[in-house]
Amino acid sequence: MRKLLALLMLLVAVPVTADEGTPLVVLISLDGMRHDYPAREGLDAFHRVLREGGGADRLTPVYTSNTFPGHVAMATGTYPDVNGIVDNTFIDRGKGRYHMSADADWLLAEPLWIASTRQGIPTATYFWVGSETPWRGQEPMFRMAPFDGRRPESEKVRQMLEWLALPEGERPRLIMSYFAGGDHVAHDFGPTSDKVQEQLLTQDQALGELLQGVDRLGLWPRLTLILVSDHGMTPMGDYVDLGARLERAGIQADVVGSSVAHVHLADPGQAEAAMQALAGIPGTRVLSGAKAQPLRLAPPSRMGDVVVLADPPFTFSRPGGWQRYAMATLRLFGWNFGGHGYAPDLPDMGGIFLAMGRGVPPGSSFGTVHQVQVAPTVAALLAIAPPLQSEGGVVPGLRIPQTEAPLE
Numbered sequence: 001m002r003k004l005l006a007l008l009m010l011l012v013a014v015p016v017t018a019d020e021g022t023p024l025v026v027l028i029s030l031d032g033m034r035h036d037y038p039a040r041e042g043l044d045a046f047h048r049v050l051r052e053g054g055g056a057d058r059l060t061p062v063y064t065s066n067t068f069p070g071h072v073a074m075a076t077g078t079y080p081d082v083n084g085i086v087d088n089t090f091i092d093r094g095k096g097r098y099h100m101s102a103d104a105d106w107l108l109a110e111p112l113w114i115a116s117t118r119q120g121i122p123t124a125t126y127f128w129v130g131s132e133t134p135w136r137g138q139e140p141m142f143r144m145a146p147f148d149g150r151r152p153e154s155e156k157v158r159q160m161l162e163w164l165a166l167p168e169g170e171r172p173r174l175i176m177s178y179f180a181g182g183d184h185v186a187h188d189f190g191p192t193s194d195k196v197q198e199q200l201l202t203q204d205q206a207l208g209e210l211l212q213g214v215d216r217l218g219l220w221p222r223l224t225l226i227l228v229s230d231h232g233m234t235p236m237g238d239y240v241d242l243g244a245r246l247e248r249a250g251i252q253a254d255v256v257g258s259s260v261a262h263v264h265l266a267d268p269g270q271a272e273a274a275m276q277a278l279a280g281i282p283g284t285r286v287l288s289g290a291k292a293q294p295l296r297l298a299p300p301s302r303m304g305d306v307v308v309l310a311d312p313p314f315t316f317s318r319p320g321g322w323q324r325y326a327m328a329t330l331r332l333f334g335w336n337f338g339g340h341g342y343a344p345d346l347p348d349m350g351g352i353f354l355a356m357g358r359g360v361p362p363g364s365s366f367g368t369v370h371q372v373q374v375a376p377t378v379a380a381l382l383a384i385a386p387p388l389q390s391e392g393g394v395v396p397g398l399r400i401p402q403t404e405a406p407l408e
Contacts, residue, residue, distance in 0.1 A: 021168070023358060024223040025381050026160065026175045026210075027112075027374070029074065029128070030203060031067060032183030032340065033229035034191060035059065035350035037200060045208035046354070049227065053356025054364025054397070058347075061231045061371055063295055064260040065349045066341045067183070068100060070230030070371060071129035075176070076109040077375035077390025079296040084108030085130070086298040087257055087341075091264050093301050097256075102132040102146060108299065109389035112375045113140045116174050119384040124163050124172035126156055131176070142172055153179050153206035161213040164223075174382060179203060181229060190336030191233040191348070214357075224358045224381050228374055229351030234312045236339025240281055242308060242316055249277035253305075258317040259341030260297060262304030271305045278306065283314040312342055359398045366397045 035058040038046040049055070062073040062080055064087045072085040080086050084107060089099045098106055107130050114135050116123045124142035125131035132145035142163060144156075156177055163172050181203060182196045189195040207227075214223060242255045242263065251274050252266035263274060271288060278286045285308070289300075292307040310316060342349055353369040359381060372392030379386040380394045394400070 021222055022173060023382055024164070024171075024173050024175075024219060025226065025378050026164075026177075026223065027226045027228065027378055028177050028179055028207075028210075029071060030179045030181035030227060030229050030352065032186055032231060032233050032338075033181040033203075033227075033352045034232035034348065035352055037182060037196075038352055038354060040197065040200065042197075043200060043204040045204045045211055046227075048211060049207075049225070049354045049356045052362050053225070053354065053360040054362070054366060055355070056353035056366040056369040056395075058232075058350030059228055059353040059369050059371060061344050061349055061351060063297055063344050064257070064341045065231040065344055066258075067230045068129050070351070071178070072107060072109075072111070073371040074228060074230075074374040075111040075113070075128065075130060076107070076387050077112075077372050077392045078109050078387075079372065079391070081293070081296040081299050082109050082389050082391075084299055084302065086262070086302045087260065089256055090262060090298070090302055091254060091256055093264075095301075104130050104133045104135040106130075107135060110387040111135060112378060112387055113174070113176060114138050115375075115379065115387040116382065116384060117141065121174055121382055121384060122170075122172045123174040124160075124176070126159060126175070126177040127151075128176045128178050140172075147178075149180070153203060154209065157206050157210045157213065160210065161217070164214070164217055164219060174378065179206065182233070186233045186338035188337070190235060191338045193336070211356075220357050222358055224360060225356045226374070226378065227352060227354040228371075231340040232347075232349045232351055233338045233340055234342065234346065234348035235336050236313045236315055237337040238283075238313045238315065240284065240310065240314050240316055242278060245277050245281075246274060249273065251277060255316065256304070257341075258315050259310045259312075259339065261308040261310075261316045262298070262302075263306040263308065265305045268305050274306045278308055281308075283311045285309040310342065312339065312346070312348070315339055353395070355395075355398070359400050361399060364397050366395055369395050 061070050066088050068088045072083050076083040113123045123140040126144040127147050182199050185195045185199045246253050254264045256262050287307045289303045376386040376392050377395045
């Protein structure tokens, strides 16, 4: 209680100016925040970030453009075929089935919160995908877990400001947090629904509270705020039943994925027959696992024997039970659902990259940024080396002092 009261006193105090010292980075991901959402009317906090800092035209996701692959790509600076997080659900031939697991051991590449901790940077994570358990015996100084989707963004902001208010030496210099964005409501009501706008207003309010808190703490001379997202959103809902087609052809298989389906065959020798059974479906493309490798979808142990790619509005998954029939009925009457996971170059799959504070001149424009650039950019701002398997470069347009270039 005393700690909370002290924080509240600090937040209502007269603004102070922090000396430029060791750099701080706050990285926040907003789930399903499409590249064009921040420019919508009424989002005053997002508009402030764009005005006093800048943004990219779009943040290009990895393939598959879903929540877990996107977050891990941004944290590791590399693609699913290296970091191992193929989709929200996938199969590893040796390890078994993965479904939005909290177990960090599924990550095959070093994440940013471990790279920073390894290099002596105090770090905090708040629900970032993959951060809920130690990775190879290592963990950040502060970690909020387990994930709770009902927790409001206002609580996350309160905790982040509490961390930032800690004395020098105790304060985390890197904070990584997850916000709900517009994902859930866009799935249920479509990406252009008024419900999405209502949700974005709640996200904007929380962001505004964070900006005002940093104002009061006087940390902008040394703090860079970066806002990103895991994917965009597009109309979706036309179901394609791959499993039924394979069953009619007498082929046993486990089909995993919504927009990219990995078909794991009981008999890999039936790959050609499976491809023939799945050929010719409108809005889809069928590849062998080997031919899909250049797309960097998965490491060999997690790649399907056959891979089927969908274009919107087609999907390979749908809810079970009564929701399945409700979705099909609503689609007949023109109901608009939202989805993602599709090819990264589709405009609607583009996410956001916004930045404000230290190293970000007002009115900055970053062009097109890729998710694998996020981790090395954060590392450069902190003057450390990027995660070990990182492949991306630093986002052009940021002003990072040469004396604070990342270590070799």
